[in-house]
Amino acid sequence: MIKDRIVTLSATILLLCIVMSVLYPSQFPTVENFSQIMLNLSIDTIVAVGMMLLMISGVFDLSVGSIVAFSGGLAGYLMYYHDVNFLLAIAAAISGSLLIGFMNGFLITKIGINPMIQTLAMMGVVRGLALMLSGSGIQNFPYEYNYIGQVKLLGLQSPIWYMIAIVLIFSYLFKNIAFFRRYYFIGSNEKAAHLSGIEVEKMKLWAFVIVALLAGIAGILLSSRLGAALSTSGKGLELRVITAVILGGASLSGGQGKIVGAFLGAAFMGIVGNILILTRVSGYWQEIILGVILILAVGIDQLIQKKK
């Protein structure tokens, strides 16, 4: 099934690319267009990798979009208002994100708050913090900070490289490291995992910390790439990312999914978005179409499972 999803999704993406290349030969299959698509989906993918980890273990996090805004906002605030060195500002932003993730994980696993409620509440709290920090937006960052997200390597902008690195690293970890492998067992059968000696609560706490870390990194990259920290950054990101991860083969009940699926899901959505722009479909339609795609993907899955 999961293998199937990776194959079917890749095939669909390939098919879309071929059709578009035939229909729009001068606009679609160009290096500029593709690097633009990749750049647009890089932030989503980085967060989606973390979300995939959570969904493999059977939970999800709605506060990631707010953490993206918070992370960029905190770094920007420290650099702009307090002349903090850019490295220190980044360290502070990442630490702040980790703390948010820790609080999510702690309250969910130790106190027993439902993950949806906890992260929904945290989504509001952290968005508020981001607003306090960046107000109507902060600009004029030190050159070094902007460099991080704007430098090019082999013609591709750096967020793309960060994305590739994170996808590769996490793919490797999930295949070869026992620690990450445990998440599959937790998502597959939490009680059996506990009796197998897996520290389920501790592992879940770590999962929330890891996703917050990735969201924090995404926030730094986004603000650095834009040269601005906006309090509205990452709005609706949680929904896009969850959609990508489910398209990529995760299941809401957990235990399934591959890291590369998170990338493919995000890539699929990025390409559909690009197609809508090229075909001059109104921007309003984009969210409608993505929503319909999610319902279709999950619906078809359910139908196939029922037949079995």
Added chain:
Amino acid sequence: MKLSLKNISKSFEVVKALQDVSLEFHEGEVHAICGENGAGKSTLMNILTGNIQPDAGDILLDNQKVIIQNNQHARSLGINIVYQERSLTDGLSVAENIFPLPPTKSFGRINFVQLNQQTKALLQQLEISEFLPETMVATLSPAQKALVEIAKALATNPAILLLDEPTASLTEKETAILFSVIRTLKQRGVTVLYISHRMAEIKMIGDRVSVLKDGKYQDTLLTANCTTEDIIRLMVGRDLQQVEVTNHATEEVVLSVKDLCGKGFTDISFDLKNGEILGLGGLVGAGRTELAMAIFGATPIDSGAILKNGQRINNKHPKQSIANGIAYLPEERKTLGVFLQKSIAENIVSAQLYGNGYSVKTNNQKAREYSKTLNIRSASVQQLMCKLSGGNQQKVVLAKWLNTQPDVLIVDEPTHGIDVGAKLEIYKILKQLTATGKSILLISSEMQELLLLSDRIAVMREGKLKGILNKIETSENEIIKLAAQ
């Protein structure tokens, strides 16, 4: 109404749950049905309520052949069941729970006045004065809830009522109330099928008792003319299987439990010797699983100590127990034992996700070795667990725990729901393990299994250890006496 079953058979893959069972239930009698776990009682209930269809045989209501299609159809025929698990909604009143489809006024508004009146009438009929129709279910005691459950079943006016272990969560006093309700029903001509493990109750409330064993009908006795021993003999008398029964126990104590108290058990002390199989007998709910989980560190201990090779160990989490050389094969295989959507190989390594590396290749290699030694039948070790039969799944779980190299293996109902062939294989594996110096704590509700495998048998009742019997000197009746009273 008279209910007859004629030559009913039902199989689940290889397991023959019911074989050629014929039973007759008279109008207005309380008919108890007895049998060990896996004797086919639940299958029988499920057939009568339309949850499953028999493979062969007929069901006759007043000599008319009927095919019970589903739950609703069963109810319309006048057959209703009160399940062991409660199905009530805490946030609603007694009346609303009893009538899920209440009388309505215009625009679908619930007619509460009529609803409460009709509930009151029903409760009066049953002579239940413990609570009012308006009482919220959340405020009721377990026994009162059981009565609501019965009232709910009776609201459909059934001619035949099935009660599945109705007294499981009741005290003696509450049981008395339930029995008076059952007697009222009997007077009204309702046929009651009463499933229970408790011999005393069967003698007290039942008119006749039918016994099932391994899916086969044994006999029907008049409760007035038989003794508890007669019933027990019918339940357990089975041919001994050919398993090597050498006692491998030495005098060296491996695991020692001292005055252990926890949720569901109190003051448990025993020693487990090297190479020994210590059986742990008792009725369902006697606290055996709770004790096992606590020894394994899956649930907390209130007081007492666990000693391994004379050293006190501190099991706060299964992870520590595994490191201390203790393994636990849980009772509910599907919900606690296996990862159904994972492969055989992944299941086998699932208790060893420590250290750092995770190599698919080594895992598969390991899994293939275990498949060979334990005779796990599958297409490959990559096969998903959900595709295997119960017996093969259990062997995988056994492999998973052997792979942790334990000294002490706690097995909880290891042959629950698996076919006879696989059962024998598991018996042999367990005996062989003791020959290699491993010690086993065997929890089983099957007398025959306990007697066959155990070197000594500890019996628990209501959370307390009632005695430890030497196998040579003991019999099933003695165990049951300690376990059930």
